[in-house]
Amino acid sequence: MQQSYDCPICLSISVDxxxxxxxxxxxxxxxIVDLLDYNNQSYKCPLCRQLYQKNEPLIINQELAKKIKESNPELYVQRQQQILQQQMMLPNQIKVSVVYGNLYEKIKNNDKNQHQWTLVVKMDYNKESDRVALKNFDINNMIESVTYQLHATFRPSVVTVKQAPFQLQRLGWGTFMIPFLIKFKKEYNIPNLTVDHYLSFQGNGSLQKQITKLDISNVKEYQEISEQQNQQQQLQQQQ
Ligand SMILES: [Zn+2]
Ligand SMILES: [Zn+2]
Structure with missing residues (x-):
């Protein structure tokens, strides 16, 4: 059996x-470094949730890199260049994540619809320093609308939420796949995002994250802060 070198995050061959x-x-x-930005103390394998302490370093396995590159040199180099491009951040860009999924609660009633689930879409920062810098900005304000496509047995089965919190709560008896269509406000220049979420009735539900870039030069709260800082600097220089 041949071992798979595919990266479960980008679904292409693993580069570095x-x-x-x-x-x-x-x-x-x-x-993986992109995904592990969230937690300071420990991290989990994104695939199997195995827990690691942050002091276990992530080191590129050069021997493995050589093996993977030899298995498909063209694809490897192509992916390497793509990743490089994705990582080139403009000075005004920060990474933010789209958090999506469902919350879950079991309801006590005699009906068979005893599963209460709440579909969730919200934005979050990847770095605390960005959260502080943009503290006057409501990051969920980036979202224009979220369209949830429920199972055909729900009436209506397609629901668009146009106001924060972009949530939808329903009672049901079974799990199914739900496509989410997330639209961002025009001024943020973020393409529409379609994600599929499989409804979870385990624990408190399940949330996932997808990273996207935000051009903060389009965020007026950020402009105001940097203007204030400039003015303060000018004042200090004049004194
Ligand atoms: Zn990957
Ligand atoms: Zn694992």
Whole structure:
């Protein structure tokens, strides 16, 4: 059996691969580093949720990199260039994440519809420093609308939420796949995002994250802050 070198995050071959020490799962270094930005103390394998402490370093496995590159040199180089391009951030760009999924609560009633689920879409920062810098900006304000396509047995089965919180609560008896169409306000220049979420009735539900870039030069709250800072600097220079 041939071992798969595919990265479960980008679904292409793993570039500059990192192999986690306990579960042996392989990812592109760029892909996994992107995902692990959230938590300071520990991190989980994005595939199997194996827990690692942050002091276990993520090191590119050069031997494995060579093997993967040899298995498909053209694709490897192509992916390497794509990743490089994705990582080139303009000075005014920050990474933010779209958090989506469902919350879950079991309801006590005699009906068979005893599963209460709430579909959720919200924005979050990837870095605390960005959250502080943009504290006057309501990041959920980036979202224009979220369209949830429910199972055909729901009436209506397609629901568009146009106001924060972009949530939708229903009672049901079974799980199914729900496509989310997330539209952002024009001024943020972020393409529409379509994600598929499989409804979860386990624990409190399940949330996932997708990273996108935000051009903060389009955020007027950020402009106001940088203007204030400029004015203060000018005042200090004049004194
Ligand atoms: Zn990858
Ligand atoms: Zn794993």
């Amino acid at each position: 691969p990192i192999q986690l020490s306990q579960c042996n799962h392989i990812f592109c270094s760029a892909c």
